[in-house]
Amino acid sequence: MPVQLKFSLTAFTVALLLASSHTRPQSVTSYSKVDAIFQSRCVACHGHTSRASGLNLESFEGLINGGKRGAPVIAGRSSESLIVKFIDGTLMPRMPLGDQLSSDEISTIKAWIDAGAKGPTVAAAMTDVMKSEATGKANIPDIRPTVPVRAAISSLAFHPNGSMLALGGYKDIELVGTDGKTVARLEGCASQVRGLAFSPDGKLLAAAGGSPGQFGEIKIWNVAERKEVQSIRGHRDNIFAVAFSPDGRLLATCSYDRMIRLWDTTSGKEIRNLKDHTDAVFSLAFSPDGRLLASASADRTIKVWNVATGERLYTLGDGLDAMNTVAFHPSGKMLAGAGADRVIRLWEVSEKEGHQLRSLIAHEDAINQLLFSPDGKTLASTGADKVIRLWDAATLTEIKVLEPQPDWVFAVAYTPDSSKLAVGRYDGSAVLYDLRNGKGVVLK
Amino acid sequence: MTHSLAALKLTITGFVGLFIGVSLSLTTAGAGVAADNGPVVTLDTTRPASEITAPAGGWNFRNHVIPVLTRLGCNSGACHGAAAGKNGFRLTLRGYDPEADYNTLSRQALGRRINKIEPAKSLLLLKPTMAIGHGGGKRMDADSLEYRVIAEWIAAGMPAPSEADPKITALEVTPPQATLSSGADTQVRVKAIYSDGHAEDVTRWGKYSTTDSGVATVDDDGKVKMQGSGETAITVWYQSRVAFARFASPYPANIPAEAFDRSPRYNFIDDLVLKKLRTLKIAPSEQCTDREFIRRAFLDATGTLPTAQEVENFVADQSANKRAALVEALLARAEFVDYWTNRWADVFLVSSSKLSSNAMWSFHNWIRESVRANKPWDRMAREIITAAGSTLENGAANYYVMHKEPGDLTENFSMAFLGMSITCARCHNHPLEKWTQRQYYQMANLFGRVAMKNGQRGGDVFVYTSPAGEVNHPRLNKPLDPAPLDGEALSLDSPKDRREHLAEWLTAPQNPYFTRALVNRVWKNFMGRGLVEAVDDLRATNPPSNEELMQALGDDVIRHKYDVKHLIRTIMNSAAYQRSSHANEFNKQDEKYYSRYVIRRLKAEAMLDAISQVTGVPTIFPDYPVGMRAMQLPDARINSYFLKAFGKPERVNTCECERSSEPTVTQALHIINGDTINQKLRAPGGIVDNFVKLGFSDEAIISHLYLAALSRQPSQGEKANLLAALKESSNSKEARRQAIEDVVWSVITSKEFLFNH
Secondary structure: HHHHHHHHHHHHHHHHHHHHHOOOOOOOOOOOHHHHHHHHOOOOOOOOOHHHHOOOOOOOHHHHHHEOOOOEEEEEEHHOOOOHHHHHHOOOOOOOOOOOHHHHHHHHHHHHHHOOOOOOOOHHHHHHHHHHOHHHOOOOOOOOOOOOOOOOOOOEEOOOOOEEEEEEEEEEEEEEEEOOOEEEEEEEEEEEEEEEEOOOOOOEEEEEEEEEOOOEEEEEEOOOOOEEEEEEOOOOOOEEEEEEEOOOOOOEEEEOOOEEEEOOOOOOOOEEEEEEEOOOEEEEEEOOOOEEEEEEOOOOOOEEOOOOOOOEEEEEEEOOOEEEEEEOOOOOOOEEEEEEEOOEEEEOOOOOOEEEEEEEEEEOOOEEEEEEOOOOOEEEEEEOOOEEEEEEEEOOOOOEEEEOOOOOOEEEOOOOOEEEOOOOOOOOOOOEEOOOOOOEEEOO | OOOOOHHHOOOOOHHHHHHHHHHHHHHHOOOOEOOOEEEEEEEEEOOOOOOOOOOOOOOOOOHHHHHHHHOOOOOOOOOOOOOOEEOOOOOHHHHHHHHHHHHHEEEEEHHHOOOOOHHOOOOOOOHHOOOOOOOOOOOOOOOHHHHHHHHHHOOOOOOOOOOOOOEEEEEEEEEEEEEOOOOOEOOEEEEEEEEOEEEEHHHHHHEEEOOOOOEEEEEOOOEEEEEEOOOEEEEEEEEEEEEEEEEEEEEOOOOOHHHHHHHOOOHHHHHHHHHHHHOOOOOOOOOOOOHHHHHHHHHHHHHHOOHHHHHHHHHHOHHHHHHHHHHHHHHOHHHHHHHHHHHHHHHOOOOOOOOOHHHHHHHHHHHHHHOOOOOOHHHHHHHOOOEEEEEEOHHHHEEEEEOOHHHHHHHHHHHHHHHOOHHHOOOOOOOOOOOOOHHHHHHHHHHHOOEEOOOOOOOOOOEEEEOOOOOEEEEOEEEEOOOOOOOOOOOOOOOOHHHHHHHHHHHHOHHHHHHHHHHHHHHHHHHHHOOOOOOOOOOOOOOOOOEEEHHOOOOOOHHOOOOHHHHHHHHOOOOOOOOOOOOOOOOOOOOOOOOOOOEEEEEEEHHHHHHHHHHHOOOOOOOOOOOOOOOOOOOOOOOOOHHHHEEEEOEEEEOHOOOOOOOOOOHHHHHOHHHHHHHHHHHOOOOOHHHOOOOOOOHHHHHHHHHHOOOOOOHHHHHHHHHHHOOOOOOHHHHHHHHHHHHHHHOOOOHHEEEEE
16 A cells, blocks of 8 residues: 555656646756756755755755755745755745855746756756856956966876877877977867876877866867867866776776766766765876776875776775875786875785785875886886985885976876886976986976 | 044043044055155055055065965865865965965965966956855955955966065054043054065954953954943954054043042052053942951961951051051961962972872972972072972972973973963964964974983982984974074074073063063962953963053062062052952942952862861861861862862863862852761861850850951841840750851851852
């Protein structure tokens, strides 16, 4: 009997939903519109980590799950929905605390509920995020630098055959040949390019970035033709890093929004969302066999994931502060990680577990970048102390300190033959160091 | 300029008049012009944002951007200034570390927070204007001065903070003082003077507070509104600098001048107290009676009650200077030594919880001997700070056994000798004070070389100065030149004993904190309320209720070479101390300016001793000889329900707050029906026993009891009631004894007995 009742209720709800959507055929208010309001006005308190009253409005899923007071929304009946009662002042305290929602915003939320409170579709999410770019609006004052400024070089990638280096700057990517001359300039990114990766076969170049506080962006170019083949907007905040899986079929991105997303390189479709970090994810690395993905987060942890299933395999929680960077050794058996606690840690890792092999206070300030050379012999590190150190990858003994850097190094990349290290800095300069003699050639 | 002239209608002091002149000239002079020969004012934040241009050299990160972030609340403890930051973005609390904040804003998280190519697209501007969602809500408008400072600083290429930035050398509040009527409002202005000689009006960016919101409140923009009568300090904090202005509002009473002229003046204290009372229109109470005085003086100076005989002798004494003579006699009594040993042992935390029993005794004996010899306070402090050798032979050295860690030493030293807490600065610049984290670790490093080893006997520790040893600043990860707060620094390789250096700074006459901390503690003991409250909260932002008096007392202490007995004598011989506790029509509301004696409950030890004294039955403390009074106990660790219930401090932290004077239900129940009093009333050889055995008449019983407990004779009414009670029960021996017990009980559970007045 109860089962039956439940069924009939569900049927009734469905009927109601259908009915209400039929009565409003014009333009059904999409979730993305109310989501935009939730994101800007509600999630500071009703977010993923804060969850005031147990309510998380950061995702549709969270909204449906509801909070301590129950379901915030009754589809089709806005006036009976808790969320409306709180935003229109029927229930106290009136939400949001502080500035109230505008009557337009309240109407939007009501209309969406009356139209059935439908969740997002992937396609809709994409297009709507693109529209929500606040910085495109005219009400942002027009302020221009009054002194010459150079965009930071915040990402670097060597082509697998060593023929060119890609440098990520503000809204564009510069491709530089072995002679240091600019080969091409790839334009059209929304903001600073914070991650760059060539596909293992060298045919594609992925660039990741996006607008801080608003969205992440990934663009994929056909390198030979200099042609953009994919443009994806995803994540709720800017992306910090991008990596191709060793077979080239997947792209992984990580963002300030605490998420790691896996994308199909050819279709541009999101395949998986890895959520478990509780703070910004700054860095990620595939294992050489492509089965594992490691991520470093401001939540002080490094997590290791099963790429095929999206399952988190284990967490390396040795860090004492934000983890800024993680790198897989080419052998696939060792992981290096570092961050604000100034310590480089090496872990022996498998698919089951990881345990710390070594740790060393390596810099005088936060460590921002770590990278193993492709031959697996050395590890390069750099940080807020503006020093680049090279370490023996096996013993973690120091091999060399490069010349003092004039500014923070935002990106490092080894040449495929491991003989040189390119660095890109916040001040917009870039240098290619010959690691045999420590001499640098200025690229920018 | 939002001065309301109406606000000044009642009392326009010469000063306020002058202030209006200054303000107007500032306003009309505008930016970049010297006002009244003062430093050149290059920025006036009170002008409309559209009229303000960046000063020459542009907006400075340290001197403009950080104050803006602080003013907007970005780096407050509830927002990004929290230890864990907010939403992944962490600033230093109220901008105490500009270098760290600069890196966080410009570079950390791959430079996501500032867009140097298109500045207006910086998160730092989009979020607080709510152009995109911001958990902290809208903090500023795009046309505000704050927006412009940040935006124009970014556009100018984000110049980094540097050592060469001008530093604030002084903060000035105008008016420095004003007297206004209740309900009036006015605007304070704040000027920061910089090391390169320029000045900025930073009124818009100051952080304001009031020390007494019942007198005046102040809003975020420095607008003061008078709420009631009395005096308050309006304090302003700006960039780890503090300053204050005094605002007074006299009571709305018409007090004849003779009320002040007639009030006696025995020494300089009285001139200054009456001056303040006259300003605030609070009439002083009459002087207390001899009976009131002797009870009060005994309790305040020695923690004991005068005997019935002592009261009678004093009242009968006809000499003109008998009160001064009594004070002199009290200063010479053994109970005086007990009382002040206990007082200072509270400050120095004498207890066997951190010391061996013999070391605890050694420390106690050292204090006791210092009080007995009336050792000058500066010498006592110096002996503790520079203490070395065996802790059993030199009791003062136990200070270092109790506080081993340099941070703990720094914090305890500040509380004990300076009467201020600098604990906040351990982790970040003090949010209400001028003390910085840097100063904290410079001071901590003065204790970096204190070393200890085991002594030759059990419980003995040998304290000495090691030739090496440093305390690292936790963030800079290196030792700083050791320096006492705002004193001169020693170089790291100086051979001078660092503790000597600290002691020299501490006890130098020009160190105001040391002298004031002593004055305030002693003053409170007699006057019931510190010139600064709490008594160990001597912040610049918490000024004394009578600054001139504090200054004069401090000067007097210095002139008399830190002679504590002299200070006590001066206070006890003042007419202010000898005022009645009864309020008059014009001082009912005053608890702050010494228009009358402030009534207070007896301290735990004094109360227990008074009960023992009046009942004639000593309290037994296990492991101590019979007859030892509670005030004489050396150790804070004592198993006494009574002392605990009445708030005897545990001596764990040097803080006046450790001694509780709060009334509790436990106290009431214990007094009314607890063992302490009941056992003493029944005890053989006690007062009740003796009344019965010696055959005292009813009149004699009542008279003796009143004198011994209350230092007075009963009134006619009291006497009649008690006589009736005793008479009723005269038919049986048992009933009479019970009735006498009841009479004694009723007197020693009365408020008059339990309080000093």
